[in-house]
Amino acid sequence: MTPMPFRLRLIRRDGASRRAALLAPLAALLAAGLVNFLLYIAMGKDPAAVFYAMLVEPFVSWSSFSEVLLKMTPLLLIAEGLAVGFRAKVINIGAEGQFILGAIFAASIPVWFPQATGGWIWPLMLLLGGMGGALWATVPAFWRVRLNASEILVTLMMSLIAAQLLNYLLVGPWKDPMGFNFPQSVMFQNDAILPTLIPGTRVNVALILAFVWAGLIYLYMQKSFQGYQLLVGGLAPHATAYAGFSEGRAVWLSLLIGGFAAGLAGAAEVAGPLGQLQRSVSSGYGYTAIIVAYLGGLHPIGIIFSSLLIAALNIGGDNAMVSADLPKAAVEVFQGSLLVFYLAAITLVRFRIRWRPPQEVRA
Amino acid sequence: MPAPLLTLRGLGKSYGSVRANHAIDLEVAEGSIHAILGENGAGKSTLMKLIYGVESPDAGEILWRGAPLRVTSPAEARRAGIGMVFQHFSLFETLTVVENISLVVPGAKADLAGRIRTLGQTFGLDVDPQAYVHALSVGERQRVEIIRCLMTDPRLLILDEPTSVLPPQSVERLFQTLQRLKEGGVSILFISHKLDEVRAICDRATILRAGTVVDNVDPRGHDAHALARMMIGHAMPEMAHARSLTPGEVLLQVDRLNHRPDDPFAMALADMSFDVRAGEVLGLAGVSGNGQAELTRLISGEWTLPRADAGRVQMMGRPVGDRGAADRRELGFAFVPEERLGRGAVPDMSLADNSLLTAHRLGLVRKGLIDRTREAAFTRRCIEDFDVRTPGPEAEAGALSGGNLQKFIVGRELMLGPRLLFVAQPTWGVDIGAATAIRRRLVELRNQGCAILVISEEIEELFEICDRVMVIREGRLSPSLRIAETDVQEVGRYMVGTRGDAGEGDGAARA
Numbered sequence: 001m002t003p004m005p006f007r008l009r010l011i012r013r014d015g016a017s018r019r020a021a022l023l024a025p026l027a028a029l030l031a032a033g034l035v036n037f038l039l040y041i042a043m044g045k046d047p048a049a050v051f052y053a054m055l056v057e058p059f060v061s062w063s064s065f066s067e068v069l070l071k072m073t074p075l076l077l078i079a080e081g082l083a084v085g086f087r088a089k090v091i092n093i094g095a096e097g098q099f100i101l102g103a104i105f106a107a108s109i110p111v112w113f114p115q116a117t118g119g120w121i122w123p124l125m126l127l128l129g130g131m132g133g134a135l136w137a138t139v140p141a142f143w144r145v146r147l148n149a150s151e152i153l154v155t156l157m158m159s160l161i162a163a164q165l166l167n168y169l170l171v172g173p174w175k176d177p178m179g180f181n182f183p184q185s186v187m188f189q190n191d192a193i194l195p196t197l198i199p200g201t202r203v204n205v206a207l208i209l210a211f212v213w214a215g216l217i218y219l220y221m222q223k224s225f226q227g228y229q230l231l232v233g234g235l236a237p238h239a240t241a242y243a244g245f246s247e248g249r250a251v252w253l254s255l256l257i258g259g260f261a262a263g264l265a266g267a268a269e270v271a272g273p274l275g276q277l278q279r280s281v282s283s284g285y286g287y288t289a290i291i292v293a294y295l296g297g298l299h300p301i302g303i304i305f306s307s308l309l310i311a312a313l314n315i316g317g318d319n320a321m322v323s324a325d326l327p328k329a330a331v332e333v334f335q336g337s338l339l340v341f342y343l344a345a346i347t348l349v350r351f352r353i354r355w356r357p358p359q360e361v362r363a
Numbered sequence: 364m365p366a367p368l369l370t371l372r373g374l375g376k377s378y379g380s381v382r383a384n385h386a387i388d389l390e391v392a393e394g395s396i397h398a399i400l401g402e403n404g405a406g407k408s409t410l411m412k413l414i415y416g417v418e419s420p421d422a423g424e425i426l427w428r429g430a431p432l433r434v435t436s437p438a439e440a441r442r443a444g445i446g447m448v449f450q451h452f453s454l455f456e457t458l459t460v461v462e463n464i465s466l467v468v469p470g471a472k473a474d475l476a477g478r479i480r481t482l483g484q485t486f487g488l489d490v491d492p493q494a495y496v497h498a499l500s501v502g503e504r505q506r507v508e509i510i511r512c513l514m515t516d517p518r519l520l521i522l523d524e525p526t527s528v529l530p531p532q533s534v535e536r537l538f539q540t541l542q543r544l545k546e547g548g549v550s551i552l553f554i555s556h557k558l559d560e561v562r563a564i565c566d567r568a569t570i571l572r573a574g575t576v577v578d579n580v581d582p583r584g585h586d587a588h589a590l591a592r593m594m595i596g597h598a599m600p601e602m603a604h605a606r607s608l609t610p611g612e613v614l615l616q617v618d619r620l621n622h623r624p625d626d627p628f629a630m631a632l633a634d635m636s637f638d639v640r641a642g643e644v645l646g647l648a649g650v651s652g653n654g655q656a657e658l659t660r661l662i663s664g665e666w667t668l669p670r671a672d673a674g675r676v677q678m679m680g681r682p683v684g685d686r687g688a689a690d691r692r693e694l695g696f697a698f699v700p701e702e703r704l705g706r707g708a709v710p711d712m713s714l715a716d717n718s719l720l721t722a723h724r725l726g727l728v729r730k731g732l733i734d735r736t737r738e739a740a741f742t743r744r745c746i747e748d749f750d751v752r753t754p755g756p757e758a759e760a761g762a763l764s765g766g767n768l769q770k771f772i773v774g775r776e777l778m779l780g781p782r783l784l785f786v787a788q789p790t791w792g793v794d795i796g797a798a799t800a801i802r803r804r805l806v807e808l809r810n811q812g813c814a815i816l817v818i819s820e821e822i823e824e825l826f827e828i829c830d831r832v833m834v835i836r837e838g839r840l841s842p843s844l845r846i847a848e849t850d851v852q853e854v855g856r857y858m859v860g861t862r863g864d865a866g867e868g869d870g871a872a873r874a
Contacts, residue, residue, distance in 0.1 A: 223732050223733055224731050224732055224733070225719070225723060225728040225731055225732065225733055226731060228716070228719060228733060231712075232709055232712070232720065235709050235710075235711050235712065236705045236706070236708075236709040236710065236711075238702070238705050238706040239705060239706055239707070239708065239709050239720060241665040241688065241706075242663070242665060242688065242698070242700055242706045242707060242720075243688065243689070243720045243721055244664060244687050244688030244689030244690070244691075244692060245689070246687070246689075
């Protein structure tokens with residue numbers, strides 16, 4: 001057996017320092033910036049223009065920053081809900097489907113009662129949306145608890161079903177009769193639209209709701225006994241059984257909370273910027289939120305920052321496509337590399353690398 | 364005078380700020396059985412890992428027959444002529460003996476099987492090369508591990524607490540094997556904290572305390588008390604067992620319990636019956652893997668029985684067989700499990716949060732929210748009362764040594780004020796001082812009228828604290844034996860199944 005030329009080994013650190021954990025996202029951003037800088041030069045683009053469009057422009061003008069806040073809202077809502085489940089090791093990757101169901105449930109009021117008026121309509125729509133998302137999550141919860149079916153697979157498959165259900169409604173019973181055969185519902189009446197928060201922008205009350213939701217999740221995970229039980233389930237499943245905490249209840253709670261949050265976000269989307277039910281209601285929020293949750297360290301506060309960052313990168317990416325003539329793929333490379341560097345950085349927070357040069361036995 | 368086989372000079376190893384080994388000097392002569400004696404946490408295992416190349420030392424040097432040796436991996440150690448049998452075996456249960464050995468030793472299986480038989484005859488290590496490992500007893504598995512080491516023809520064999528998993532009769536047999544190996548020219552490093560066996564077979568003993576060598580003696584020239592004093596640095600605390608109270612009402616009754624697990628390698632339980640009364644300690648002895656794990660889960664409530672069988676397990680007079688752990692705890696049941704990390708405690712959580720695991724019923728949670736002040740107060744009281752060595756309630760459970768964590772878990776469960784306490788392996792991997800403290804607490808609790816069930820592999824421990832013992836073997840129980848009327852030999856005979864009705868003759872039928 002010849003020794004390998006060198007060996008890299010990951011060694012667990014004695015304790016992960018809090019400061020390093022906070023610096024990790026920053027380091028990742030710098031590293032991703034450097035790599036993409038080289039990429040843009042290789043592509044013959046002006047890196048300064050690209051970075052300006054991507055990282056600065058979203059924050060300099062109020063109109064583009066308001067779009068960032070608008071995009072941040074569903075990401076924040078969903079990611080906070082998913083993080084609860086992720087920390088309990090209940091991996092719900094079907095927020096996309098739960099989001100769509102929320103949108104459908106919320107849309108039922110303006111679709112069925114287009115003439116209805118009153119200030120109660122949008123709050124009821126949000127509530128219905130949350131319930132719709134939670135309802136969709138009961139299916140994976142039931143099968144997981146009853147038959148131990150993997151919630152990862154079931155939630156994912158339920159998303160595909162949700163997309164087809166939406167299709168069916170939009171080409172069938174819920175199609176706008178005056179809509180030139182486009183697969184979309186009627187435009188919602190005014191009372192079915194969320195009140196705008198800042199005049200002249202599309203930012204609406206859902207943003208406040210998302211922050212309140214983040215606060216509630218913080219309280220739930222850090223202070224409540226139920227949240228504690230979920231954490232124990234995620235960290236040491238055998239300790240859950242030992243203490244007599246119900247594993248089934250943990251699965252139900254995780255999926256219901258995640259589903260409710262995604263449904264709420266779906267409702268806020270149709271009753272917010274869209275104003276009608278469309279095929280493209282989600283544009284992948286349910287999946288992006290998974291990245292947001294992990295980038296935020298699954299921590300309720302961290303997720304506020306990661307949702308803002310990802311939303312800004314989305315808007316910035318759109319800007320860069322327009323103003324710096326960057327292809328869409330290059331924008332996605334930036335986001336992807338950011339996640340990869342973050343995962344590497346967070347690993348280095350917990351582990352250190354030991355490099356061992358080859359050594360011979362001197363016997 | 365020839366150079367010693369192995370010489371250590373000033374060997375040191377630190378983990379962060381913890382000095383596991385410091386300035387260790389050691390000489391192992393050719394053809395000797397050399398004991399490394401020390402409490403848990405004294406640095407024995409670290410030292411063996413340095414010699415076997417699992418870890419590399421920060422300081423000092425290793426000499427092999429007088430020449431410097433640098434081992435950076437177990438493979439290099441094996442090539443140099445050092446073999447090691449770990450405490451926890453690394454065998455694949457679904458493979459046969461010869462298949463397991465062929466994974467690390469090159470050669471055709473037929474040749475290997477022949478060599479296994481030859482080695483077995485030479486050193487008294489009989490084992491059928493074609494047998495599946497899952498069908499072997501613990502003693503036989505250990506023989507397979509030793510044979511696997513001997514295949515590479517080592518000059519030095521390291522055995523890490525080899526007797527801790529064996530019943531008394533198998534220990535005898537292991538000692539004969541070690542004697543024969545010594546006569547065959549193999550030196551043995553024998554790690555242990557059991558003084559009697561070290562005195563029985565070892566020529567030299569090096570005593571470690573807190574990572575340094577405190578003495579180097581001929582163990583046959585010292586009595587067990589003197590060796591213990593060297594190990595722990597002061598005289599052994601005495602155990603006072605207030606003999607036999609009049610037992611009170613039955614608080615745990617197990618009535619003709621049968622259980623057939625889904626896992627084909629788990630042990631089925633057959634027709635188990637026993638009860639534990641207030642003010643008595645019942646011990647269940649036996650080599651692990653004979654149904655202890657299954658019985659433990661059925662009593663703790665981690666596994667439940669169908670409703671029709673609810674009466675098979677009764678606590679405080681109520682049928683609980685179909686009830687989960689939380690319901691049983693509500694009745695005044697407390698439980699210290701065998702695995703501390705990951706079951707009895709969450710390694711990544713603070714001690715304070717680990718208090719909450721079972722002590723949440725003591726008012727640490729109000730209106731669904733955790734009362735951090737009370738949580739911290741409870742934890743501090745536990746740390747003080749049970750002498751847990753830790754910086755404080757905020758320390759992570761995973762950072763505590765095995766003994767300290769066990770003191771914390773035992774403390775937490777005792778502070779619940781149980782009427783019925785179940786402890787599995789109370790002092791496994793716990794140093795002598797802590798073990799004595801834990802045993803004393805259990806006896807105190809019994810004297811206050813608590814019913815206590817203890818599962819342990821250490822017969823001496825059971826004789827120290829129990830009023831009665833039963834032996835569990837192949838999923839069956841022996842008759843109840845009063846400690847005052849039995850001895851270690853009788854219990855040992857039930858453990859290996861050469862006496863009475865504990866699994867008599869049905870071993871072959873099961874396989």
